[in-house]
Amino acid sequence: MQNVVIAKPYRFVAPHRGKLWWRLFRPILPFYLRKTAGIVQVECRQVERLRASLDAGHGIMLVPNHCRPPDPMVLGILSDQLAQPLYVIASWHLFMQNAFQSFLLPRLGVFSIYREGTDREALKCAMQVTAAADRPLVIFPEGVISRHNDKLNNLMEGTALMARGAAKERARLNPPGKVVVHPVAIRYFFDGDVRAAVEPVLRDVERRLTWQPQHDLSLEARIEKIGKALLAMKEIEYFGAAQEGALGDRLQKLIDRLLVPLEAEWLKGRREKDIVQRVKLLRIAIVPDMAAGALEEAELQRRWRQLADIYLAQQIAFYPVGYWGENPTPERLLETVEKFEEDLTDAARVHAPMRAVVDVGEAIEVSPERARGADGDPLMGAIREQLEAMLAASLAERRPASAQAQTA
Numbered sequence: 001m002q003n004v005v006i007a008k009p010y011r012f013v014a015p016h017r018g019k020l021w022w023r024l025f026r027p028i029l030p031f032y033l034r035k036t037a038g039i040v041q042v043e044c045r046q047v048e049r050l051r052a053s054l055d056a057g058h059g060i061m062l063v064p065n066h067c068r069p070p071d072p073m074v075l076g077i078l079s080d081q082l083a084q085p086l087y088v089i090a091s092w093h094l095f096m097q098n099a100f101q102s103f104l105l106p107r108l109g110v111f112s113i114y115r116e117g118t119d120r121e122a123l124k125c126a127m128q129v130t131a132a133a134d135r136p137l138v139i140f141p142e143g144v145i146s147r148h149n150d151k152l153n154n155l156m157e158g159t160a161l162m163a164r165g166a167a168k169e170r171a172r173l174n175p176p177g178k179v180v181v182h183p184v185a186i187r188y189f190f191d192g193d194v195r196a197a198v199e200p201v202l203r204d205v206e207r208r209l210t211w212q213p214q215h216d217l218s219l220e221a222r223i224e225k226i227g228k229a230l231l232a233m234k235e236i237e238y239f240g241a242a243q244e245g246a247l248g249d250r251l252q253k254l255i256d257r258l259l260v261p262l263e264a265e266w267l268k269g270r271r272e273k274d275i276v277q278r279v280k281l282l283r284i285a286i287v288p289d290m291a292a293g294a295l296e297e298a299e300l301q302r303r304w305r306q307l308a309d310i311y312l313a314q315q316i317a318f319y320p321v322g323y324w325g326e327n328p329t330p331e332r333l334l335e336t337v338e339k340f341e342e343d344l345t346d347a348a349r350v351h352a353p354m355r356a357v358v359d360v361g362e363a364i365e366v367s368p369e370r371a372r373g374a375d376g377d378p379l380m381g382a383i384r385e386q387l388e389a390m391l392a393a394s395l396a397e398r399r400p401a402s403a404q405a406q407t408a
Contacts, residue, residue: 001311002346005116005283006096007290007300012121013095013105013112015087015129021107022085029076037070038352039188042077046360050136053180053363054084059166060136061366062086063159063383064184065391067149067335071186072110074356075138078184087129088138089113089122109135115143115280116287123162130166130179141383143276146318147335147342149188150395152387154274160370160379168368183361183383185390188354189398194330195219197351198337202226205340220328223336227319230340234312248321258313262286262306275317282310315343329398357394361386 033039053060064071072088079086085108092112095102113122130137139162141155163181170177190197203213205226214222231250232242238257243250259278263271266285272278286303289295295303319339324332338348364382371378 001308002342003097004091004093004311005287005307006093007287008096009291010092010114010117010119012114012119012125013092013102013110014125015109015111016107017134018107019085021104022079022109025076025104025108026080029073029080033070033073033077034352036350037068037073038350038354039070039074039356040353041355042074042358043356044078044081044358044360047078047081049360049362050078050082050182053182054082054136057133057177058363059130059133059170059177059179061130061159061163061166061179061181062136062138062184063141063181063387064138064186065149065152065387066140066142066144067146067186068188069145071140071145072138074186074358075184077356078358078360085109085135086138087111087135089126089140091115116283116291123158123165126162127165127169130162131169131177133170133177136182141380143280144314147339148318148320148323149186149331149335150329150391151320151323152384152391153276155380155384156276157377157380159383160377163366163379164368164370167366171368179366180363181366181379181383182363183386183390185359185361185387185394187357187359187391187394188331189357190330190334190351191353191355192351194333198223198334201337201341201349205230205344208344219333220324223333223340226340227336230343234316251316251319251321255313255316258309258316262310275314279310279314283307286310315339329395331398359390359394361390 033042050060050062062075064075072090075086088108088110090105090110090112092114095105095112111122111125113119126137126139129135139159141159142153143156144153146153163179167179170179198219202222206213209226209229214225217225231254234254235241235243235250238254243253255275259282260271262282263269263278266282270281272281286306290300290303319336324336334351338351342348364379364386366379
């Protein structure tokens with residue numbers, strides 16, 4: 001399990017308002033992206049849409065999809081092109097990884113939010129910096145990194161709550177001001193030989209399974225065979241035997257085997273439809289006593305085991321059934337192999353060369369009041385519609401892996 005839950009008392013980390021560290025980091029960012037993520041190029045499109053909102057003096061929220069760890073740094077290239085720093089709201093655990101990260105993030109305009117409870121300070125800060133309109137605020141509404149670029153997770157409605165709160169503050173100005181949301185679609189392209197890139201990872205995973213390398217299989221068949229083996233191993237661990245049936249049913253059955261007993265214990269059987277929300281509610285129930293430091297060691301270890309099961313359930317849910325389709329793109333193959341490695345080792349190696357395309361969507365004006373009787377939040381619906389359309393348009397630029405191999 002990655003270090004995403006911090007069993008310590010939470011303290012809000014505020015952003016620095018100055019621009020000195022942003023200026024110092026600007027020339028380093030391209031090298032940082034190449035070194036840490038294999039990203040050799042970032043293309044920003046429709047930037048004029050965002051410039052128009054900046055020139056109009058609007059409070060601005062940027063709402064991107066979140067499929068890879070370097071997403072915030074990729075947006076740093078957009079910030080550089082605008083000559084305008086950004087605020088970014090990020091999970092508190094990112095500030096607790098090492099001293100360098102704890103030092104640097106706030107100085108680049110990043111501030112914390114506590115996912116294991118209600119963080120009024122973070123909400124207040126988000127509304128205030130958006131209403132002040134001195135720089136855009138970045139919020140990732142999916143809440144977690146999915147590693148599937150072409151499929152959005154459920155969007156959390158806290159984004160709309162913060163946007164409307166800022167809009168209320170702007171509406172009280174004389175003359176009144178506006179808040180707008182720009183959806184931002186981040187799409188990654190792998191421009192190398194995908195088979196050569198994933199071969200070392202597949203070989204290492206097969207070695208863990210005590211297999212001989214499966215070189216006689218096509219790349220797709222080899223990945224699928226490994227995936228089935230990893231699923232069967234978890235089914236044996238939690239059910240005592242590998243299960244039968246359609247893949248989607250088996251995945252859901254395992255997720256429920258992990259979460260339903262915990263929901264019965266901690267949430268009186270309450271069960272949300274969305275996996276991220278299920279995970280969030282369980283963590284909110286389990287973690288506070290751990291952070292308070294008052295638990296006996298046996299109970300503390302029991303809860304850590306429960307949190308590991310919760311994390312596993314979320315990771316299983318991020319293998320979308322049918323995501324490959326008949327002709328998977330190189331990126332979808334790469335994403336799946338990266339997830340294998342990450343789920344086994346908590347880290348995925350860098351694959352280069354990667355190229356990122358950042359599409360800025362049309363401005364959506366935020367009303368201070370939510371429309372009554374709406375089926376779902378209309379603001380979040382509009383955000384999702386634009387994100388899906390932009391991601392679909394960028395996907396159309398990519399040929400399937402099989403076609404790429406034929407012309408290589």
